[in-house]
Amino acid sequence: MSNAGYAQERETTEGKVFTVTGGDWDSIVSGHDPLHDERIVVNMGPQHPSTHGVLRLVLEMEGETVTEARTVIGYLHTGIEKNIEYRTWSQGPTFVTRMDYLAPIFNETAYCLAVEKLLGIEDQITERATTIRVLMMELNRISSHLVWLATTGMELGALSMMIYGFREREFILDIFEMITGLRMNMAYVRPGGVSQDVPPEAVKKIREFLGFMPKRIKEYEDLLSGQPIWTARTKGVAVLDVTGCVALGITGPVLRSSGLAWDLRKTMPYCGYETYEFDVPTQPDGDVWARYLVRLAEMRESLKLVEQALDRLKPGPVMVEDRKIAWPAQLAVGGDGLGNSLEHVAHIMGQSMESLIHHFKLVTEGFRVPPGQVYVPIEAPRGELGAHVVSDGGTRPFRVHFREPSFVNLQAIPAMAEGGLLADVIAGGASLDPVMGGCDR
């Protein structure tokens, strides 16, 4: 076979460059000393099934051992932080909900809590709205952890786990659809409250979920915990201790799996979490196995929280009373999706001039937020999600920055991967539970 048109084989400072044109594998292998020339660079991603979105890992290998790992991100950068600066404050949730697409409710809540703090209306948020936020966040935490369990199971060879994980997540997404009108990217939490009330059918469906879910979690545990392949792939793999976690800024289940019970819901409570009864599960070992146990236990704690939130759900308004901030419409799910309810349209068009003015002003101009800056952190499924929001007193955010746990946590990949096996890069990376939509924003 002719090699015309291909690069020539040559020696470079980085090692020998081979030209492979097909059918010549034997001749290449025979000219290569496997014992003393084993250093290769492997490009994993950006489109690899176990990179959780478009993440690229550049791995320098010696045999099966990773000597250097570098993470390349940015493939999913959509300029959300820049775009928000050109929209009104109440349009913000529509953007931020699309960052970490597995935990949309958390993005919205962090943003809305920050806007409410800037407005100084935290005390006016109704109890029902706060309880609904907690309820939705905890359901979302379960669905996010389920995706983690499902995809990690798949990556480490437990394919049935994937099917079960997505099955239960689908049930939660159905609940979300019933409440918000959408399965994902709901923009449900709005500055001042939530976009619409929880319908009674949804409460029934959540009760049904609470009924079967503990048994299902037990099933996952039975499926995986005693499984020799699962334990071999997770125990003692990708260890990160507390010092390493804090230095690298890692929070959430990964930090708790190394023994530090740092959970913002307990340590710096918000949304009334201090009044709920729940535990912060920790594990001492800091390996993938510990992260698996912590996430399973967190799902159980979230179920407790969902139950308590449901019990507290007392009838009442879900938006602040201030008509100059509250989004005017009662939204309803119609045949063509979510929109203004017919009663609301009839009300503003035929009955109340005031309501029409408020609706028009809020939709076209939006509300003004007093100048200043706040940083509001909440405990998302992946760790601390912080919203740094700056206002210049106008109708649009001056700057919105999200401290995204996926972004910060991914920095741990070199620390966990270097010196380990290639297969453990997958396990370690998966155990961080990165979501690239959130990481790149």
Next chain:
Amino acid sequence: MTQPEGLFGVSGSGDTSGFGGLVRKRAVVLEAQRPLGGDFDEIVDALEEAYPGFADAIERIVIDRGELTLHIVPAKIAEVCRSLRDDASLRFELCNSVSGVDYLNEERRLHVVYQLTSMTYRRRLRLECAVTVADPHLPSVTEIYPTADWQEREAYDMFGVIFDGHPNLTRILMPDDWDGHPQRKDYPLGGVPIEYKGAEIPPPDARRSYR
């Protein structure tokens, strides 16, 4: 901060309402005076004791909406962070976030904002440094907080702030060959007009809007 003029912030639009001459005054957040109240006095006193160059390093102290912000002289930021992390009465072990804000109308318009947490004392603190576009240099804190690595790269990528001493200050979210720093306020959002049902919808940054 920008001082918006006119009702819609648009000039030459043939506005005859008279609102076009409107200038909206915006309040500025003022410097806080001692005593600061709450934990804040303890934090500032402890820092004063732990860091000898305190008086030269702190530009002003701001308390707003229950959050403490120390404005730091850019050249001193790494030293201040070291004291904040290591001193037994401060213990800000965790650097949550490093990000930029572009205050277009200020002389030192590029601000770098650090959010720190003391896990020991359960306190939060914000540090802020302001640099100019002509000389956007300040020391990197990666040696003290390794987690600042990517976040400083993002601030460089988005705002063009240069962190001296950073091990690998390259773009992180934008492509390597990108021109300009997208999050700066004078960097346009971009976009093209879209035709929808016969009408032309301008791109978001060119739409008429209240500011």
